[in-house]
Amino acid sequence: MSAAEKDAAQRGRLFLVPAPLDLGCVAKGAALPPITDTLPLATLQQAAGITHWIAENARSARALLGRMAQVAPLAAPMQQQHIVELPRAVHKKGDHAGSGAATAFDARPLLAPALAGHDVGLCSEAGLPAVADPGSAVVRAAHALHLEVVPLAGPSSLLLALAASGLNGQSFAFVGYLPQKAPERRQRILELQALARRSGQAQLFIEAPYRNAALLRALLETLDGSTRLAVSAGLTLAHSTTRSASVSEWRTLAPLPEEALALPAVFAIGV
Numbered sequence: 001m002s003a004a005e006k007d008a009a010q011r012g013r014l015f016l017v018p019a020p021l022d023l024g025c026v027a028k029g030a031a032l033p034p035i036t037d038t039l040p041l042a043t044l045q046q047a048a049g050i051t052h053w054i055a056e057n058a059r060s061a062r063a064l065l066g067r068m069a070q071v072a073p074l075a076a077p078m079q080q081q082h083i084v085e086l087p088r089a090v091h092k093k094g095d096h097a098g099s100g101a102a103t104a105f106d107a108r109p110l111l112a113p114a115l116a117g118h119d120v121g122l123c124s125e126a127g128l129p130a131v132a133d134p135g136s137a138v139v140r141a142a143h144a145l146h147l148e149v150v151p152l153a154g155p156s157s158l159l160l161a162l163a164a165s166g167l168n169g170q171s172f173a174f175v176g177y178l179p180q181k182a183p184e185r186r187q188r189i190l191e192l193q194a195l196a197r198r199s200g201q202a203q204l205f206i207e208a209p210y211r212n213a214a215l216l217r218a219l220l221e222t223l224d225g226s227t228r229l230a231v232s233a234g235l236t237l238a239h240s241t242t243r244s245a246s247v248s249e250w251r252t253l254a255p256l257p258e259e260a261l262a263l264p265a266v267f268a269i270g271v
Contacts, residue, residue, distance in 0.1 A: 012114035014142040016130065017047045017123045018154020019064050021236045021264070035067040038236050043152040048072035050121040052113040053083040056134055060125045084110055090134050107141035114147050126264070128156045132174055132206065157235050158204055161266035164242045165230035167202035168270055174204045178215065185215075189222045192269060196227070202270035212261040219267065223247045228270050231256065234263035244268075 020038045035044065048068050055061035061083050065074060074081070090105050114120045122129045122138050128151070129135035142149050158174055175192065179185045192203040207215045212233070219229055225248035233256070234240040241260040245253065 012119040013148040016151040017121045051076045056124040105137045107138040161232035172202040230268040233260045233265040
């Protein structure tokens with residue numbers, strides 16, 4: 001074995017650990033569904049062996065570990081788990097400026113435990129880290145340090161919503177959040193509609209749950225009647241809702257329940 005191969009063998013790996021989509025969606029005081037409803041046992045067993053974590057939110061990471069422990073014994077007690085949070089600016093403003101950008105976040109110091117031989121887990125508050133969530137800078141840093149990156153199987157709200165939408169699953173884009181101010185939001189909606197029609201590409205976006213109803217109203221007021229609109233709310237929950245129809249049909253149907261629009265949702269438009 002060469003010196004380089006020996007060095008690589010002694011390093012830890014970066015595991016991308018998915019989290020259930022139900023965190024924060026279940027009524028306060030209500031029992032959470034079993035974590036095995038949405039995360040495979042193999043994922044839970046692999047993640048339970050990790051003792052060093054990079055998290056969007058340490059409290060959410062501890063909650064995730066607590067639920068894992070009900071299924072697979074943790075390699076270390078909770079108080080001995082090493083959890084570091086991504087800087088607030090990273091998970092509020094995004095960390096995907098690109099490694100060459102002046103504003104790029106250097107996540108390499110967070111991976112010091114991996115260089116010392118410890119596996120490191122990356123997790124967000126829900127779903128897959130680095131997909132519609134922070135973490136891409138950590139993944140880039142791992143590759144720069146020649147660490148093995150291992151994604152674990154688990155739920156992704158974007159892919160679940162796309163699959164349920166009936167829109168183009170062969171060509172699609174996630175465009176993040178739309179502008180909050182009405183004129184800019186209307187302009188962005190029209191731009192995305194034009195792009196979807198020109199290319200056939202489905203356009204996916206999200207909003208903070210408390211603004212879901214306002215965004216849905218704006219979409220129904222702005223989009224052409226022939227454009228297809230899909231909304232998936234509360235995915236993986238027992239009371240999840242998905243509706244996909246032309247905007248003309250949406251305008252004749254009963255409104256989505258308020259309780260559905262209060263949950264995390266994925267919006268998609270296309271042809």
